[in-house]
Amino acid sequence: MPLPDAANRSAAAASETAPADEFGSYVAAHGAPEIVEVLLPDTHGVLRGKWIPGTAGGKIWGDGVAIPLSIFGLDIWGREVEETGIHIETGDRDGICRPVPGTLTPVPWSPRPAAQVMLSMYEPDARGGETPWELDPRHKLAHQVARLAALGLHPCVAFELEFYLLKPAAGPDGVPQPVFAASSTGPARQNMYSMSDLDAYAPLLHDIREAARIQGLPADTVISEAAPGQYEVNLYHRRDAMAAADDAILLRRLIDGVARKHGLRASFMAKPFLEFAGSGMHVHVSLTDEEGGNAFGSGEAGDTLLKNCAAGLLDTMADTAVLYVPSYNGFRRLVPGSYAPTGISWGYDNRSVAVRVPNGPPKARRLEHRIAGADAHPHLVLAAILAGMLEGIEKQLAPPAPLVGNAYEASSPLLTYDMGEAIRRFAASDFVARAFGPEYRRVFAIMKEAELAAFERRINPLEYETYL
Template sequence: MTLRTTLTAPRSAGLHTGDPAAFYAAIFDMNGILRGKRLPLSHLSKVLSAGTRMPLSSIGVDIWGTDVAGTRLTLERGDLDGCCLPTGRGLLDLGWPGNPFPLLPLWMTCEDGSPYLGDARHLLAAVLARYAALELTPVVATEVEFYLTDPAAATSGSDSIYAISELAGMSAFLDDVYAVAAACGISVEAATAEGAPGQFEFNLVHQPDAMKAAEDTLFFRQIIRNAARRHGHEASFMAKPFGDHAGSGLHVHFSVLDAKGQNIFSNGTPEGSAMLRHAVAGQLATLADLSLAFAPHLNSYRRLAPGGLAPTRIGWGYENRTSALRIPAGPDVARRIEHRVSGADANPFVVLAAILGGALHGITQQLSPPPPISTNAHVEDQPRIAKDWPDALERFRRVDLVGQILHPDFVAAFAACKQQEQEVFAAHVSDFEMKTYRLAL
């Protein structure tokens, strides 16, 4: 596997001008959170040529940034270092408020130069290498949903889906997001006001580089957070921050090109090709066992509940937004699959590795899907997506196919991370629990 590197680092034309005094060198951990160090600008040439060192354990910390005992990377192995090398993206100005420092994105290798499979970038790279070996290229786009709130007040108002008035009222914020994203090489299409007060969605452009699509999505989330803070708001990518309003998803659209650049899902009909059905079948066959990739947190499963457009059953359909997989209408040349399971809280590297890996499993094994669903998929007699977080974890770590689609090293590390997070939540007594039981019993 070849690492993308660069000898120069052109800085994106973001909010800040002039030469920065320092830069951030960072990796994304397994939860999709940036972790790294601030370095003087004088160190940039060294980092570009040789990278920088960080503990292997730093990529496998839990959601609170605590070492995960189950990975056995700290005390048991002396907390050994990995080498973090540039991804080739160069310096990016993500617009941190009051902070002129750009980010240099990195990915982690072992001491011997081999990929460290705890890094989900390598996970996705391995899946894409399997496509390349078959002369296939996934074309990917993501849809990013989130809530924009006033830090001093709870969300208010009424549902106003696709309301232009809500978009117009946030024009300065939206303009800021588009400008910073463009300067970072992130192409963004439509912005919409979604089905709840303060909920918005951005559509990123389809591109034949799934690795860039994943990293664009994570950088874009940070750009949104930073812009929100500059405009006096907070942005939340929780899957279900408000119990009485819609959840936020990370929908993924993808098609696959052959060596001639032809879409293998297209056959001149609205139904799509046999290859499309094989890809659908592969995703359906693996979806339950890969649920943890799409819904990695406790809060994720509050979104995957009946009564909304987030799926609960493992099925597919044409223009059916209640199904886990939707085949959108439109021009035949753009025939594609929309995967609707992932929450906005998921790590796009893991999500794309799981989606594309599952689809490739179906293509290579020539699997056939069940009939498409044209009614409310929530009430159909179809298998369920993992019913809760513990169920998802158990499926993820015990099924051999998960390790084949992803990688056993990543599966073990991610499962250990989620096990530790579950144990912490299980030991925490909530305010609601206290109010319910303290005086009643």
Template sequence: MTRATQKEAADFLAANPEIIQIQAFLTDPSGVARGKVLRPEEIATAYRDGRPLPCSIQSLDMLGADVLETGLVWEEGDSDRPCFPVAGTLTHAPWHDVPTAQVILESFERDGSPTPADPRHALARTVATLEAMGLKPVVAIELEFYLVDREAAAKGRIVPPAAPNGFAPAHLQAYLMQDLEDFSPFLNDVFDGAKRMGLPARTLISEYAPGQFEIVLEHRADAMRAADDAVLYKRLVKGVAGKHGFVATFMAKPYAETSGSGLHIHVSLADEENANLFAGEGPLTPHLAHAIGGLEATMAESMAVFAPNANSFRRFRRNTYAPMTPAWAVDNRSVPLRVTSGRPDTRHLEHRVCGADANPYVALATVLAGIAEGIEKKIEPSEPIVGDGYREKQEATLPLNWWKALEVARASSFLPERLGAGFANIFLTIKEAECDRFFACVSDVDVDWYLRNV
């Protein structure tokens, strides 16, 4: 990885002298941003020497509680690790009233080696594997999200918000232009913010549920940057939503009765001359066929990454655009692996398994790892689905609850081999602790179902 230089910071501050504060953060294994707010005069030192953050920051569950079983707390004396800015990620945080910048950090050990628990290093590992094979992943990450009413959310309820004109979306209405117009003040600010941040935000869609939207990010020839884009994009959407009086959520399934939100990964492979190795006259080139075979073969053991939370699994229901079993097809959204149609030179694979709550670094790392597995071992794909994938693949063969997905992942040799044994163990240990803590809670549903009926 190319280390960011002090010149990058100096040039940015010279071009933006109004900046008062800089949010320096890394992404923990669960996908939560954690870090510090620095003053401009501190940033040069951070680029030169790194900024210290406690190693336990990579042991936290979704609520910020230590997971002692990771061995990253008392065994390490909660000691610091130097965290260095990622080249090219120092940018504006345009939703703040105070002029604010932000920069992504990545963590290193005191000897300069990558910190095993940092999810960005897990992605770097899988990218390096493909590059060693002479393959360059070209990637875009597509994230769906919901806007919800802030006052209701503060009281623990989720309902669609009223637009500035007073009307609240109430119907499914996929691709409805009226929703885009009603929420245009928010959406325009997201696009303006993306431009200031250097994010390649393109097509805007009103999705298949009230208050659900998607803004497509353009492909990057740098897979690491594509994941950074996704992390920065989520911060932008949440920040701009708050400024407009909404809450933006990337929960996988906010409403039981409507579609969940996905994180769809669009990927192709280029050779050293940048030729698309997935492009050809037929639907499948050898590289694309083996990529599909590898992703199908590793999908079950990867579900704990693609669906990392309890709520993630509420998304997997028949006829909801979320998969139940490994399968592929050409231009078909009823399967988890969709080969796009169109001009052969644009052909790529859309991986449709992850919920929007997945950590972009870990999700992309695992998808690329599955592709590498398939190509190295020449794994052949299944027969393509024609028509309704839910009807053709009626038996659900993926682990579709949290504890089963974690059990399958823990038995995997693929995940530790491809993502790194240290990272895989820490990630799964955190999620196993979260799963145990979640199901120890007594919910309102418990009371409603069982208080008087048992």
């Protein structure tokens, strides 16, 4: 069997039931792996799972993989958040995890023969069947995709991921150190879109592209970004929203694995350096009709649909901000002038707004959502985007006038800089309850409240320097 390419993965991922012979076909093509790494993204996008011996790999497609349902009640540090009520209080029951079709691939950076496959969680029922586990973010995205399909619309999606390459050890002050090209003239230089920075780490960047090819991830452009050691990898658009989100979460793992093989670290932290740009996850979304044409590009009707979707995104943005910016650190990224949006705004070919309509021909007309940090969960980010677009379509919302010029100087409503306020807005949102379900809203808010409390209980070094 040939290595899965973008088209094959997209078709395979359309079904949540993997072919029974998928593992056998893999072994025939690549030989038996020593281990199969089964990957289950948790609520925060952290990959959890198991190593399963290659000799038992075929059972993954038959019996599934037993993992506690409560894995979606772990905090960012992997600790149980007891306030969710889904841990020992329930007996800590197992869910059954099924492989996501098309995600069984080699692990090129592994020192020994290894394969990996992504999982999705299901809850056993009393009749011996299974239902999607309501706390698995993958099912939240599937629900929005199904809602759009009922309207005859299908998302076409591309993710862009920014990240920093860091030295393996922190500096004397404990702060991570970005890598610099040999032509660096000092830590303050940006060297945006520099070819010399690409050349300096060409072996690593080429290995990233090659690993993406082997794994069937549709990596497109690689650029040097707006800070020393910062890069961006763009994924080519997918006509399968689920596969696009899978690609994004697997690309983060791939970049991390290849960087470690080269003796460096890759960080998707949203704002690792106060003096440099943060790292974002930009999401490009268009809608196609049943014939595969761009529904945004068809004259007046397409223009109205695009504006409905933009209006829905703006209308729901404050309620869903903590899905786009899920970390304490991520709110530091929302700084005026940083190309990270600070206002609830939209516009044409304007990188200072939250929702941008890029230039391009009608067949490529799309919305670019620019809020999410690189550390956000791709499935939750895309689910919130699609739910917001649906809100605009169903309510026939109209957006305000598009912003022209510097959005940081406009009078648009502001996104909150406060994680606590974002959590409270999410927890009280009727829209979130309708789109994600009241139980998901409850559990997610509790976990983020616990995370925020952990940071607020920590005394930072400046307090000691000032008051001790």
